[in-house]
Amino acid sequence: MRLDDGLLGLLLTVIAVAIVMHAQTFPRLAFMQFGPSLFPTILGVGLGGCGVALMIQSAIRRFAGRGGPWIDLDPWARSARGLLGIALFLAAIVVYGLVLPRLGYHLTTAPVLLVLLLWMRVRWWLALLVALGVTLFTHQLFAVWLRVPLPWGLLEPVAW
C-alpha cells in the first residue's frame, strides 16, 4: 500500500506533534533549562519538519498537475491472496506470542508452522514433515544446546 507523499507527510507531522507534546511532560533538571525532554523534542521537530517537507513536495507536484492517486494499491494489495497472506503471517506472529507461554513450545510451533506451510501450498506430507522436523530441531538448538528456557506448557509432564 503506497500513500501519497502528502498523506505520509501529514501522518509524520501528527506523530511528531504528539511526541513533542508528550515530551513536554517530562521533568526538567532542577538547575538547568533542559532535561530528558530536550533530545526527543529536537527529534520530534526534525520529524515534523520532514513531514512538512513531504507535504510541500506533494503540493508542488499536484500544483504542476502531476499528482498521483492518494492511495496506490499494489497488485498484491488488490488480490485477496496477497492481503490474506500478509494477514495470516501477522496473525501467526500474534497467535504465537499469545499461545506460546500457555501451550508450550512444541504445541505452538508445529501447528503454526503447519498452517503457514499449507497456506504457501506446500504438499501436506512435506508440510507435516517440515513442521515436525523444524520444531524438534529448533528445540534441540535453542533449548538443549543454547539452554534457552523454552516453555513446555501442556507437555510439562513429558518434558525431556
Add this chain to the structure above:
Amino acid sequence: MPEALVGAIALVFDWQVLAVILMAAFYGAFVGSVPGLTATMSVALLVPLTFFMDPVPAIAAIVTTTATAIFAGDIPGALLRIPGTPASAAYVGEAYAMTQKGQAELALGTSLVTAVIGGLIGTVVLMLVAPELARFAIQFSSVEYFWLASLGLTCAVLISGGSVAKSLASLMIGLLIATIGIDVAVGYPRFTFGQIELLDGVSFIPAMIGMFAVAEILRNVARGPRVGRPKDQNLAAVFKGLGQVLSNFRWGVLRGSALGSVVGALPGAGADIAAWISYTLAKRFSKTPEKFGTGHPEGIAEAGASNNAAVAGAWTPALCFGIPGDTVTAIAIGILFLKGLQPGPLVFTQQPDLVYAVFVAFMVANLVLLPVGFIAIRSARYVLKVPASVLMPVILVFCMVGAFAMTNSVFAIWIMLALGVLAFFMEENGFPVAPAILGIVLGPMVEDNFMVTMLKYQGDLTGFFDRPIATVLGVFTLTVWTLLLLRYLNEQRAHRPSKGSLHAPR
C-alpha cells in the same frame, strides 16, 4: 602489536572458532544463494545464536556469514538473473549474459576469485588504517563523538538513495525509537507507557530481526516468491580460463578493492553501493566499453572485488569509533554492546586481542570463501530448487524463537512484530530503512554525548565548536546538512517523482 596479533591468531585458530567459521561460511553461502534473503537478514537470523557465544567466535561468525553471503548472491544472479543479495544487482545482467553464452563457469569463477581478492585487500586496508584512526580518536571527547556520530548519520541519509525528506524521516524514526526507555540524564522513563519491559529500551536484537527478517518475509508473502529454474549449465570447471581474465583486468580488480574499502567505511553505504560505483568505473575506464552488457567479465571482476572489500571496509568506523559502516556492522556493534564491549579507540589499547581477532577472522573468512564458494557453485543447482514456500514459514519460526530467546519473554516477539510491520510499511512507501537502523544503534551514543556536552558547557551552544577537531567535524556535518537541503530543493525543481529507495537493505 605483534603480541596482540599472536594472541588473536591463537584466539581464532581454536577448533571451536574454526568450526563456527566453517558452519557460518556454509550458512552464508546458502542464505546468499537464495533470492530474497539478504546478507543483513542472514546476520539478523544468526544473532540469537551469537548471543550465546564468546565475543571472538560471535564476530567470526558474523564476518564469515557476510563475506560468503555477499559472494553467494552472485550465484542466482548468474544463473537466474535474480540477484541473491542487492550487492550483486549491479552486474547481474552482465553475469546472466555470460551464462547465456555458455560461460556461467567463467562468470562465477571470476566473481568468486575476485571476491576473495577484494575481501583480502579490504582486510589489509582495515588492518593498516584502523589502528592509526584509533590512535587519533583517543583524544576525542564528548563533543567530537557527538559530531562524529551526527556526521555518520547524516552521511547515511545522504547516501541512502531515497528522497531527502524520507531518508531524514527514517533517521528521525530510528533515533526516536532509541529514546524509548530510561533517559541518561535523570533516569526518567520516556515513552514506555508503563511497560516495565520497555524501561531498558527497545531490545535491539528483536528489533533487527523484525526490521530485516520479518519485513522481508512479508514482502515475499505479498509479492509471491520470485521463481525461476536455472538452465542446465556445466558448473564443474569453475577456475578454467580464469588466469587470463584476472591478468587482463588486474588493475580493475585492484581499483575495485580499493574503492570498496573506502565506500564500505562510509556510514550507510555498503557493498551494494560499492558494486554499483565500481561497475560504472570499470565501464568508464575500460578499453572496450562497448562489450559491457554483452557478457564481458571485466565489470564483474571489478565490482565483485569491490563489494567484498566493502564488507571489511565497513568495520573501520565500527572498530575505531563505534559507528557502524553498514547495517551488518550496526548489528555487530549491537551484539558487542550486549556482551559489555564498547567498540571505540579504547578497545585498541585495552583489548587489542579482540581487534586483531577481527582482522584474523576476516583473513580466515576470505580464505575459507574459496573452497566453500566453489562447493556453493557446484551445488547451486540443488540449492536453487529449495522452494521459498517452505523457507518463508520456517524462517518466521526462527525469527520468533530467536527473538524470544533474547529476553526469555514474549515481549520480544511483540517488538519484532511492531518493527517488522514498521519496516515493511516504510519500504513500501519509499523510506530507506538503513538510516533508521543506524539511528537505533547510534541514538544512545548521540544523545549521551549531546547531553554531556550541553551539561559541560551549561547549555552554551558555542561549546560544540570549542575544540579544533570538533570544529572541523562540526563544520563538515553542517556542510552535509546544507547539501541535503540543496538536494531537497533540487528534487522539487526537477519535479523528480520520489521513487523511493534505490538500495534495499543488504
